[in-house]
Amino acid sequence: MSAMGKLRIIGVGSAAGDDQAGWLVVQALRRTPLAQRCGRGTRMLALDRPGVQLISQLEGADAVILIDAIRSGAAPGTIHRIDDLARIEADLLVSCHGLGLAATLELARALDVMPATLLLYGIEIDPATTGAAPSKMVTEAADLLAHRIVEELPLHAASESAPAGVP
Amino acid sequence: MAEEPKSAAPERGERTVQIHVPVLARVEGEGALHLRIRGGQIEELSLQIYEPPRLFEKFLEGRSYEEVPDMVARICGICPVAYQISAVNALEDAFGVEPGPWVQAMRRVLYCGEWIQSHCLHIHLLAAPDFLGYESVIAMARDHPQVVRRGLALQALGNDLMRLLGARSVHPIGVKVGGFHHAPHPAEAQAMAERLHAALADTQALVRWCASLAVPEDWQDFVSVAMGDAQQYPIERGRIIAGDGLAIDPAQYEQHFTEEQVAHSTALYSRYRGRAYLVGPLARLNLNRDRLAAPVQQLLAQTALAWPSRNMFHSIVARAIEVHFAVAEAARLLQDYTLPSAPAVAVTPRAGVGYGCSEAPRGLLWHRYRVDGDGRIVEARIVPPTSQNQARIEEDLRLSLQAFGLDHDDEQLRLHCEKVIRNYDPCISCATHFLRLGVQRE
Numbered sequence: 102m103s104a105m106g107k108l109r110i111i112g113v114g115s116a117a118g119d120d121q122a123g124w125l126v127v128q129a130l131r132r133t134p135l136a137q138r139c140g141r142g143t144r145m146l147a148l149d150r151p152g153v154q155l156i157s158q159l160e161g162a163d164a165v166i167l168i169d170a171i172r173s174g175a176a177p178g179t180i181h182r183i184d185d186l187a188r189i190e191a192d193l194l195v196s197c198h199g200l201g202l203a204a205t206l207e208l209a210r211a212l213d214v215m216p217a218t219l220l221l222y223g224i225e226i227d228p229a230t231t232g233a234a235p236s237k238m239v240t241e242a243a244d245l246l247a248h249r250i251v252e253e254l255p256l257h258a259a260s261e262s263a264p265a266g267v268p
Numbered sequence: 269m270a271e272e273p274k275s276a277a278p279e280r281g282e283r284t285v286q287i288h289v290p291v292l293a294r295v296e297g298e299g300a301l302h303l304r305i306r307g308g309q310i311e312e313l314s315l316q317i318y319e320p321p322r323l324f325e326k327f328l329e330g331r332s333y334e335e336v337p338d339m340v341a342r343i344c345g346i347c348p349v350a351y352q353i354s355a356v357n358a359l360e361d362a363f364g365v366e367p368g369p370w371v372q373a374m375r376r377v378l379y380c381g382e383w384i385q386s387h388c389l390h391i392h393l394l395a396a397p398d399f400l401g402y403e404s405v406i407a408m409a410r411d412h413p414q415v416v417r418r419g420l421a422l423q424a425l426g427n428d429l430m431r432l433l434g435a436r437s438v439h440p441i442g443v444k445v446g447g448f449h450h451a452p453h454p455a456e457a458q459a460m461a462e463r464l465h466a467a468l469a470d471t472q473a474l475v476r477w478c479a480s481l482a483v484p485e486d487w488q489d490f491v492s493v494a495m496g497d498a499q500q501y502p503i504e505r506g507r508i509i510a511g512d513g514l515a516i517d518p519a520q521y522e523q524h525f526t527e528e529q530v531a532h533s534t535a536l537y538s539r540y541r542g543r544a545y546l547v548g549p550l551a552r553l554n555l556n557r558d559r560l561a562a563p564v565q566q567l568l569a570q571t572a573l574a575w576p577s578r579n580m581f582h583s584i585v586a587r588a589i590e591v592h593f594a595v596a597e598a599a600r601l602l603q604d605y606t607l608p609s610a611p612a613v614a615v616t617p618r619a620g621v622g623y624g625c626s627e628a629p630r631g632l633l634w635h636r637y638r639v640d641g642d643g644r645i646v647e648a649r650i651v652p653p654t655s656q657n658q659a660r661i662e663e664d665l666r667l668s669l670q671a672f673g674l675d676h677d678d679e680q681l682r683l684h685c686e687k688v689i690r691n692y693d694p695c696i697s698c699a700t701h702f703l704r705l706g707v708q709r710e
Contacts, residue, residue, distance in 0.1 A: 115438055149438045152393070153385075153424045200393065204406065211409035212417060 106163030108143040109216075110250065113169040113202060115149055118230030119177065119239045123147065123168040126222070129247035135254065152200030156209050164218040166250060169202055171223030178238030179225035180246050186219060222246055301665070301685055302532070305674050313669075314532040315662050315689075325648040333359050333617055333643040337443045340635075340650070345438055346389070349382040349430065350628030351650075352443040353504050357518070358635040359445045362622025363643070365615050370608045371447040373601045375504045378433040378442070379626070380594035380601075383503070384426030385437070386629035387549070387587040387594075390693045391478065392419030395584045398687050399481045415477065418470050422591060425467055429598055432460050447612025457605035464599035471592035472567060478588035479571035483581035484687075488667050490578070490660060492551035493540060495627050501559040501593060502552065504626050508634075509555055510540065511576075518623040521634050527651065537659045538651065544659035547631025548692060549586035550577060564593050580664055580691040587693075617643025628653050630693050654694045661692050 110130060112123030124147040130136065131145060148154045159165055171181055186206060200208065209215050224242045235243075304312040324343055328336060340355045341348035353375055360367060392415070393405045402408040409416040427437035432452050434440020442448050452460075495502035496509035509515045516524060527536040539545070554576035557568060568575060568589055573582055619641040625634040631653030638647040668688045669681065676684070 116436070149436055152389075153420050153427060156420055157424060200405075204404075207406045208409055208416070211406045212413050 106142065107161065108164045108166070108254075109158055109162045110143065110145045110166045111155065111158055111168070112145075112147045113149075113155065113167065114147070116233065118232055119224075119226035119228070119235045120170050121235055122170045122224040122226055122239050122243055125235060125240060125243035126168045126224070126247050126250070129244050130250065133247060133251050135251050152205050152208075155202075155205050156212065156214060159209050159216055159219075160214040162216040164220075165216045166220050166222065167202070168222045168224070168246065170226040172226060172228060173223075175225045176238070177225050177227040177236060178242040180242055180249070181221075181223035181225065183221040183223065184219075186221065222250070301689070303665075303669075303681075303685070308674055310666055310669060310674070313662055313666050314530075315658055315665070316532045325650055328637075328645045328648040331645050333363075333445055333615075333637075333639060333645065336637075336645065337445065338439075338441055341439045341441075341443075343650070343652070346386050347382055347628045347630065347633075348439050349379050349434065349443070350626055350633045352440070353379060353626040354624050354628075354633045354635040354650075355637075356443060356445050357505060357624025357626060358622040358637050359624070359639070360615075360622070361518075361624055362620045362637060362639050363445070363615055363617055365446055365613060367447050367613050370606075371612065372505065374433055374448060374451075375443070377598045377601050378430060378440070379503045380598035381426045381429030381432070381434075381437075383594040383629050384429065384591055384598075385423045386426070386693075387591045388419050388423035388426060390629075390690075391474070391584055391587055391591075392416055392423070394693070395690055396478075396481070398683075398690060399483060399584070418474065422467060422470060422474065422595075425463060425595070429460060429464070432456060444612055446615040447610075449611065451608055451611040452605075454605055454607055457602045461599050461602035461605070464595050464602065467595050468592070468599070471588075471595045475567055475571065475585070475588040475592050478585045479573060481584065483579070483584070484668075484672070485579065486581055486668050486671055487578045488580065488664060490663070491540060491543060491545040492554040492576070493545045493547050493632060493656075494552040494555045495625060495632060496556060497559065499559070501556050501597070502627050503594075503597075508625065508632065510545070511551075511555060514540075518625045518634065521623065521625070521651075522636075525651075525656075527655070533658070535655045535658055536651075538656040539659060544663045545656070546580075546660050547653045547656045548583065549590050549629075549631075550580060550583045550691075551631065552627060553577075553586040553589060560589075560593060561596065564589065564596065567592060580668075580688070583691040583693075617641065630654060631656060654692070657692045657694065661689055661694070664688055664691075 110127065112125070112127035114121040114123040127145050127147045136145070146158060148158070173181070206215070224239055224246065226239055227236050230236050300316040302312065302314045302316055303310065324340065328339060331339065336355050336359060337352045340351035343351050396415070397403070397405050397408045400408060400412070405416060430437040430440055433448060434442040435450070442450060492511040494509060495506040496515065497506035507515055507517055508521060514524065525538055525540050527538050530537050557565065557575055560568065571585055573585060617639060619639060621636065621638045623636050625632055633653055634651040636649040637645055640646055665685060665688050669684065672684050
């Protein structure tokens, strides 16, 4: 993720327990120097319906970092980094219904709106987490991942603004 | 998991066809269609719903009326507003609350958002690929990118409209008994009205495109049931009417409609005067098309289809008409938006029973609550549209398969069954190619 141009950092999730992992990362990123330090070109969003909104956000972006909840059997809080989208299996990803994330990316490819670079981070969640509060493992993982993303980004990457997502 | 298909050679024209719905991730509800054909006749047909009882009615008992809108929103991720509005209608009925014109208008706007997003999801992601012969919307998008883009943009518009009043589009949290928690700023409402106006050309094109799709000629006799209103196309409030002249208040629903358990499903089957009946967009349009504004009626006339329609395959056109109507209706209501002195009226709970209903994207959604003097739920009853349509789906499948021709091969039968079921947009149709066919020949 070196040359970035227009960058979108998108957290996908819902308000249910650990499923808000993607939103938590975006919230954490907004507390980092990244939000102020960057100039034009980067946007951070939290989305709740990946199928529809995600495609419109992919369009026109040069690079996209997606963060979503994942269930693969690993311990809750485990961070997955997937830069080879061919590795994504549809049933690996947790998402609200409509189109799941894997199908959404397939549709984006069919519509020719996939960015040149797409990096997916997944945070392993505990599906038994119910209610509004996420688990401690996922909250800590979200903070850790936010800092990792900041470290990976070139400092000249830039922020158009922080338009409203869901949370 | 789905059963493996089983096949054997036919003997003397006798064969048994079994169609199974596999367990699917990200699909609300699990089900199976069991079909047995013997000697050229359907011997047995049953739509099996495996969804475990979710016990929402029991969850609500003992809860404050204030918690109900947010709790029932969790029943469905696609139509949470319908559950919220039916619930607040019933609770306001119990408490004798009249929320006033601003709240009623904004509930209608919020509901329009849900219709737009739900119908557009169905049309583009589920139904259109069927009719055009594609495996999925992904395959369809390669050949019809502009159609899919238009659909996704309209769906996003519906989501944004829900967010305007509900704070978020999935399980929105804006609705309360008596009104809303928050009133949008006039500038937000005006900006949304402008987006809606700008989308009208797309929704008109969507109606024409849906009407141009080739669908089976499958005419059936059924009773349409929907809400009806003297002034406007029914969405968020009104009486309950039927194609045979029935016109009742929501409180009278249980006198005319019954629910029964069947051995093969955990869902309850609804009947009207002992018969299966239809709820949903086609039923609404059949009964209420004269309530549409003149330009929408003109657009409907341009479809060159005969209305009322007895062909369930015209449901996709009915949904497209309702998308256009909902965009125009929300634009009209937001055009005159003013900030209210308060987004909700005061509510004083009292003991009693309240009835309420509204038109979910999939059809009539009826609620009844018994509450105590503190406003706690003593008893709840919720009748969703999909369970009301289940008997009709089975009836339709019998008739439609017979008309389609039972001599078609198993794959063609499976695809036809999927199309028939999808017309009703039940939650189990959320996946493409959800039926697996097993043939047993003896």
